[in-house]
Amino acid sequence: MKNIYLLGATGSIGLQTIEIIEENPDDFNLVAISGYNQLDELIDIASRFSLRMISVKNEEDANVLKKVFTETTIVSGDEGLKELATLNPGDKDGILVNALVGMVGLRPTIEAIQIDRTILLANKETLVVGGHLIQELLEQHKSKLYPLDSEHNAIWQALNGEDLASVKRLIITASGGAFRDLSREELKHVTLKDALNHPNWSMGQKITIDSATMMNKGFELIEAAYLFHIDMDRIQPIIHRESIIHSMVEFNDNSIIAQMAQHDMRLPISYAMYYPKRTPGLTQPLDFGTIKELHFEEVDYERYPLLGLAIEAYQQGGSKRAVLNAANEIAVSLFLENKITFLDIENIVIDAVHNHKVIPNPSLEEIIAIDKEIKTQIRFEYDR
Numbered sequence: 001m002k003n004i005y006l007l008g009a010t011g012s013i014g015l016q017t018i019e020i021i022e023e024n025p026d027d028f029n030l031v032a033i034s035g036y037n038q039l040d041e042l043i044d045i046a047s048r049f050s051l052r053m054i055s056v057k058n059e060e061d062a063n064v065l066k067k068v069f070t071e072t073t074i075v076s077g078d079e080g081l082k083e084l085a086t087l088n089p090g091d092k093d094g095i096l097v098n099a100l101v102g103m104v105g106l107r108p109t110i111e112a113i114q115i116d117r118t119i120l121l122a123n124k125e126t127l128v129v130g131g132h133l134i135q136e137l138l139e140q141h142k143s144k145l146y147p148l149d150s151e152h153n154a155i156w157q158a159l160n161g162e163d164l165a166s167v168k169r170l171i172i173t174a175s176g177g178a179f180r181d182l183s184r185e186e187l188k189h190v191t192l193k194d195a196l197n198h199p200n201w202s203m204g205q206k207i208t209i210d211s212a213t214m215m216n217k218g219f220e221l222i223e224a225a226y227l228f229h230i231d232m233d234r235i236q237p238i239i240h241r242e243s244i245i246h247s248m249v250e251f252n253d254n255s256i257i258a259q260m261a262q263h264d265m266r267l268p269i270s271y272a273m274y275y276p277k278r279t280p281g282l283t284q285p286l287d288f289g290t291i292k293e294l295h296f297e298e299v300d301y302e303r304y305p306l307l308g309l310a311i312e313a314y315q316q317g318g319s320k321r322a323v324l325n326a327a328n329e330i331a332v333s334l335f336l337e338n339k340i341t342f343l344d345i346e347n348i349v350i351d352a353v354h355n356h357k358v359i360p361n362p363s364l365e366e367i368i369a370i371d372k373e374i375k376t377q378i379r380f381e382y383d384r
Contacts, residue, residue, distance in 0.1 A: 055083065085098075096108070150268045319370055
C-alpha cells in the first residue's frame, strides 16, 4: 500500500486524487492533506479518512480545525506545507502529490526531495521558477519526480523504454483555451465569465485563465525542458482542439508516438500513482466511431504573446522565470478580482519581464524575494 501526502486537496487535481484513493482503498492510504482556506471542503475530506495531519493557510483556520479533529495534527502557513511534505520521513512507501497552485509549491517539493520522497507533480511553478534547483537536488538524492499534467504524463508514457538520445522533438498539444476563435480586437471585450469557460477541461480558475492566455502552455514548455532534459528549440507547441492527443514524441527516424485518451485527468493521475503498473476502469475508452476528425494548427505567437515570452524567459535564464511567474500570478489575481481587463494580463507580465535585470542561477531565497517584490509592486499599482 502506498501512503499519500496530498498538497492542494480541495483543487481539481486534489479532488480527483482523493477519488482514486477512495475507489482503491487496498492500494492507497491518505495520510495528510493541505487546503488553502476551504474549511468546509477540508472538514468533509478529513471526516472520511483517518488523517495524521491537515495544513491550512492561516492560524485562525487551524484553530477551527483543532476543535473538530482533536487527534489530528493541524499546521498552517508555509511552514505547515513543509511539515506535511516531510511527515514520516522514513516512510519508504510515501508519495507526495503536489497539486498546489502557484509559487508556494516550490519549497515543499524541495523539502520532499531532500528526504528522498517520490513526488507526483502538478504544480507547474515548481519547475518554472526553480527548475535549476530541482534538477540539481534530484541528482543528489534518490527522490523520483513524476509529472501529473496530461501533456507531460503523455510524453513520459511515450518515452517509456525509449533511448532519450533518439528523441528528435517533443510536441506538446494545446486546446487554445476559451478564446481560441477570437481575434485580438475581440479580446478587448471579453469578460471573466467568458474566460472561465474552457472548451474541453474542467480546471481551477487560475489555470483556466492561463489556458486562455496560453501562459499555461508556456509554463509547460519550460517544465518539459527540465523534466525530459531537452533543449527548448526541440519542444514544439501545437493547437489541437479536441484534446484527444495529449502530446507526441518524434524520434530521429521521423516516427512519432502519440498518447491518446479522453480528456479526463484521472488517467494521468492514476498512471503516476500506480507506476509502473497500469490499472483498468478509471476512465472511459475512446470511441473511434465518434471521432470524425482531429485538427492541428500551428501556434500564432502574435495571437498568444505570453507563449513566446515564456520561451524568451527560459532562454534568458536565471531570475527571468521567477518574474514571469510572479507577474502572471498577480495579474491573473487582479483579473479574477475584476480590477483589470483580460489583455491587461499580457501587458503586466510583458512589462515586468522586460524590465527585470537577470540574476543568474538564483537561490531559493532570491526566488522568494523576487516573487514577493514583483507581486507587491504590481498589486500596489492596481490597488491604488
